[in-house]
Amino acid sequence: MQLEVIGVGGAGCRIADAIRTAETATRPFLCDVFAFDTDAQALAELESVPDDHRHRYGAGIDTGLNGNLQRGETLGDEHVDELSRKLDAGQPSAADAFLVVVGLGGATGGGAAPELVANLQTLYDVPVYVLGTLPADRERSPDGDPSVPTDDTRPSGADADGATRPLAAANATQTLSRLDGLANAVLCFDNEPWLRTGEDMVDGRARLNRELAARIEALFGATAQPADERATSAETVIDANDIRRILGNETALVSLGYGTQRIESGDDSGSVLGFELDFGLGLFGSDSTVETSAAVSAVETTVGKAIQGKLTLECERTNTDRALLVVGGPPEWLNRTAVADGRRRLESATESTQTLGGDAPRADSEAVFALAVLAGIEPVDRIEQLQAAARQSGQ
Numbered sequence: 001m002q003l004e005v006i007g008v009g010g011a012g013c014r015i016a017d018a019i020r021t022a023e024t025a026t027r028p029f030l031c032d033v034f035a036f037d038t039d040a041q042a043l044a045e046l047e048s049v050p051d052d053h054r055h056r057y058g059a060g061i062d063t064g065l066n067g068n069l070q071r072g073e074t075l076g077d078e079h080v081d082e083l084s085r086k087l088d089a090g091q092p093s094a095a096d097a098f099l100v101v102v103g104l105g106g107a108t109g110g111g112a113a114p115e116l117v118a119n120l121q122t123l124y125d126v127p128v129y130v131l132g133t134l135p136a137d138r139e140r141s142p143d144g145d146p147s148v149p150t151d152d153t154r155p156s157g158a159d160a161d162g163a164t165r166p167l168a169a170a171n172a173t174q175t176l177s178r179l180d181g182l183a184n185a186v187l188c189f190d191n192e193p194w195l196r197t198g199e200d201m202v203d204g205r206a207r208l209n210r211e212l213a214a215r216i217e218a219l220f221g222a223t224a225q226p227a228d229e230r231a232t233s234a235e236t237v238i239d240a241n242d243i244r245r246i247l248g249n250e251t252a253l254v255s256l257g258y259g260t261q262r263i264e265s266g267d268d269s270g271s272v273l274g275f276e277l278d279f280g281l282g283l284f285g286s287d288s289t290v291e292t293s294a295a296v297s298a299v300e301t302t303v304g305k306a307i308q309g310k311l312t313l314e315c316e317r318t319n320t321d322r323a324l325l326v327v328g329g330p331p332e333w334l335n336r337t338a339v340a341d342g343r344r345r346l347e348s349a350t351e352s353t354q355t356l357g358g359d360a361p362r363a364d365s366e367a368v369f370a371l372a373v374l375a376g377i378e379p380v381d382r383i384e385q386l387q388a389a390a391r392q393s394g395q
């Protein structure tokens with residue numbers, strides 16, 4: 001499966017950048033990655049999006065819209081054709097799906113995303129997903145930078161008690177409601193629980209973006225054709241149709257769970273943990289075998305973390321309509337029975353009757369991972385909290 005990623009606004013572009021960095025040469029899953037922003041400086045600071053795939057729009061706006069969603073929507077409306085045309089610098093028609101990435105609390109990304117999603121839906125015959133971050137409670141400015149003063153012309157103010165800043169909350173709920181019926185699904189990442197105590201968005205965002213990018217790579221990378229034709233094929237392949245079936249096409253909210261465990265391949269003394277010694281065949285070559293108990297335990301542990309650990313958006317697991325489990329890692333660690341048990345465990349945790357599972361062998365990896373996709377998770381407390389914060393601000 002080939003994914004076309006389009007970041008819009010500061011958060012969207014940084015996360016798109018992190019996704020491109022997370023892609024591995026052995027499992028390419030990205031068609032193109034584009035970054036669109038009104039903020040020239042933020043675009044210049046990206047690391048992996050090619051220069052000719054970065055585009056600044058909105059003449060006369062130098063440092064973003066500072067949370068003014070109305071302006072963002074107007075700009076999105078005015079520039080949507082220009083942004084869509086920019087995609088022709090890549091290969092959008094080869095994409096199996098689009099992923100439009102935005103920080104939902106902002107104005108540039110939130111303002112343009114619904115227009116862009118609607119336009120992509122008319123131009124291409126593949127699903128258009130949104131990956132959106134929810135604003136953190138501790139934010140004091142729309143881009144998460146506490147040093148940026150609040151714009152007094154805007155209808156909001158920082159909450160003394162630390163509750164979600166009403167403007168960011170109002171922007172997020174308004175953009176989510178505009179996306180309803182346009183995006184095939186909205187994958188959510190709630191910034192607040194991922195920040196550490198005392199950490200603000202600017203300090204924490206690179207780490208958060210890496211966490212999120214690892215999950216996106218685990219999901220869409222599982223569908224990639226390995227670059228090396230000799231690579232081990234999956235027992236149960238996950239393809240674009242499976243992803244389409246699970247994410248759906250009714251703007252379901254989606255949360256991702258993830259667990260990973262480094263595998264012990266050896267230590268200085270030459271003894272081997274987890275591996276049965278196989279001197280004749282080369283200790284760590286592809287002929288290495290793994291103790292069944294070690295493989296089963298690694299799969300069980302990562303699946304447990306993916307299902308019961310911290311999600312990108314906390315929700316009642318039993319509310320899930322559809323679910324998918326991907327278990328990946330070196331092929332000799334992907335114990336078939338344990339992977340099948342993991343899928344059943346996800347099915348029972350979510351009580352979903354539509355649960356798929358598959359494996360993603362990665363000969364070059366030193367970890368086993370599990371990714372759980374929970375789709376159709378509404379109602380979600382956190383979204384209701386943001387709606388309440390938005391109402392409180394009269395937005």
Ligand SMILES: Nc1nc2c(ncn2[C@@H]2O[C@H](COP(=O)(O)OP(=O)(O)OP(=O)(O)O)[C@@H](O)[C@H]2O)c(=O)[nH]1
Pocket residue numbers: 008009010011012014015038063064065066067068102103104105106107108109110133134135136139141142143144168189191201205206208209
């Ligand atoms: N996870 C994550 N969230 C971010 C990041 N940067 C900002 N955010 C969040 O995204 C929201 C929107 O910020 P931006 O993306 O900078 O806003 P924008 O779309 O550029 O809009 P304006 O700055 O208002 O023009 C903020 O309220 C934060 O919640 C980031 O790099 N990673």
